[in-house]
Amino acid sequence: MSEASPDATPDQAEQTTSRRRPVGSALDAAHRVIHPWTARASLALRVALLTTAAVAAVLGVASAVLYVTVRAELQDALDDELLKRAEAAVSAGYNPGAMDEDDADLLSAFGIRFIAVEGGQVFTRRADADFPYDRREIAVSIGEAQTSRRTTTIDDEPYRVVAVQAGPGQALVLAQSMESTQRSLERLQLVLILTSMAGVLMAGLAGWVVAANGLRPVRRLTAATERVARTNELRPIEVTGHDELARLTTSFNQMLLALEASQTRQRQLVADAGHELRTPLTSLRTNIELLGQASENPERSLTAEQRGEIMADVRAQLQELTTLVGDLVELARDEPMNRAPEELDLADVVAQAVERVRPRAQSLTLDVEIEGWTVTGEPPLLERAVTNLLDNAVKWGPDHSTVTVRLTGGVLTVTDEGPGISEEDLPHVFDRFYRAQEARTLPGSGLGLSIVRRAAERHGGSVTATCPPSGGTEFRMEIPGTAAAVGG
Known part of the structure; x- marks a missing residue:
């Protein structure tokens, strides 16, 4: 069972827990050890190290592939040469029974050793008892294979061994030293190591230079943010390039x-x-x-x-x-609309605002015609905006005049018969605390129409003010929505 026994000692329980500890915990521990160093390293250094590691990996793989390919090519070339020699010797009549010690000495002078296989038996004309042989050479002699090739060690020196058939039940086996091939491979290995080291070093330097220059705008941004935090100076920084x-x-x-x-x-x-x-x-x-x-x-x-x-x-x-x-x-509120706005009929909001303003408009006539219009928003804010529009019309409307209120297709129009707004004041009527010269002696703070604009914008709409040719002022507030259903 994998669970620790209830009667186990604390040491035994600790050992059981250690055995059940996942491998990921060791990786997490290693990450905690490495992470503080990487966290302290600059971004440019990390980019340079990452570039160096990537180049080192690529060069390592490329060098390994190149080394293996060259070694295989050299080995294949040596095999082909030995096979050609062996086949030429067989074609010239050098079969195992005809070769003598002089022939063996002649081949040995060219760095080639041989053994003969006849009838499944291995023999040589020279005292080369240390010449290793293999089942593959015997297989060639008895016809199980046409040729064979392999690498072996003779006198602590690598040799390449090939075998060809030399007649029925016979095989000629040649072995040539791979000393020159090994020296070539060692030189290639040294060149690849030095080249890879130089490439890694150059990649590290290039990565550091590129990272340092490429991150210069980031350092400027960092210095700018630090300056803003330190001095509260909101001075823009220079933009260079188009990246x-x-x-x-x-x-x-x-x-x-x-x-x-x-x-x-x-x-x-x-x-x-x-x-x-x-x-x-x-x-x-x-x-x-x-x-x-x-x-x-x-x-x-x-x-x-x-x-x-x-x-x-x-x-x-x-x-x-x-x-x-x-x-x-x-x-002063700068947050967006309520996260849970209500679905409401704007006509009800307008009707409630009219009833609220009516006591303050005893000497005026309120001409109201409204149609249903369903919107999603904040009822208190919309009602306050409509009330401010009506209050503004009532304040400027002369006695016994008419304030016209229309709600059609989501557009609320409030028109009074007052003196109107001058052309120079018209663009500023929705600004905070803005009051025309004629309004400075009247009650008010100059914030009512600002609240109207804010309410319209918070609900995705807009509000405008115009002066019709017939006189007075007309305010149009448009709120997106849909036509309300008629009937019940």
Whole structure:
């Protein structure tokens, strides 16, 4: 059983656990040892090392293939030469029975040794008892094979041995030293080793140079990000070339510009908010100080009518301050739409906004015609946007005038009969805190129409303002959706 026995000692249990430990744990341990060094190495060094390793592997495989191929070619050439000599000797009548010791000495002078096989017996005319023979030579003599070839060792020296048939039941076996072939292979091996080492060294240097130069834009990006983190300076860096790194640098510069624009908008929002908050806060402080002085000094007591006017002014300022803070919070939100938006009918949203605005439009007529339009979004934000459009029309519409509200095909149109918007103010009506010259004496913070544009954009739509030739102002807000089903 592979499980440790319950009665096993701790040492035995440890040994059992060690035997069951997977091989992968050893690899993980080795990786933990190697990884800290590679983590500390620079990217250029890692690229150079990877290039060197790849080139070393390629050169090693190529050298091994070349060495094996050349050795096989030299060996085949030696075999062919020996076979030709043996066949020529047999053709000239040098059969095992006819060869004598002088013939053997003559062949030996050319570095060739021979033995004769006749009738399955091995013999020689010289005292070459140490000449090894093999079953393959006997197989050639008895006709089981036409030729044979092999490598053997004679007097601690490699020899190539071939055998050819020399007649019925006879074979002539020649052996030639491979000393010259071995020397050629050793020289080839030395050349391949030196060449591979030189190639690996050159590949390492080339990889380091290429990596160092190729990663120069990356180092510039790194220095730029460090400078931004250290100094908060969003200065773009120079773009050189047209490769992927140049595109990365361009994207980084665009990110810096977008970040700078975002910071500028934030600073402008804070500055504008401080300016807008100053007025209601100053008015509140003045009224509260006046009430405090009246309560502390009997000589400066206020009448009930005066106290009521001051309290009404305080409530109005508090309402304006509350609205302004709510608008600022809404505009400061920079996240996308809710992750779980609702499916709703925009006609219901418009109807609720009309009912909310109607008490503030007692002297005006609201002409409302709406059609069903199903959208997916945030009901509170859409209702606030429609309410802001209606409030703006009511504020600028003269007494006894008409505010026209139409919702058709997902396009909400709100038209008033007011003085309209000048051409110079028309492009800026949706900017934060922007207020026309005529509106600066009226209540408001200049954020209502900004919220309308933000709501439209968050729902994939748009909003525009125009001045019709008949007069007044027309706002068009379009929200993508589908026509709502009619009937139930």
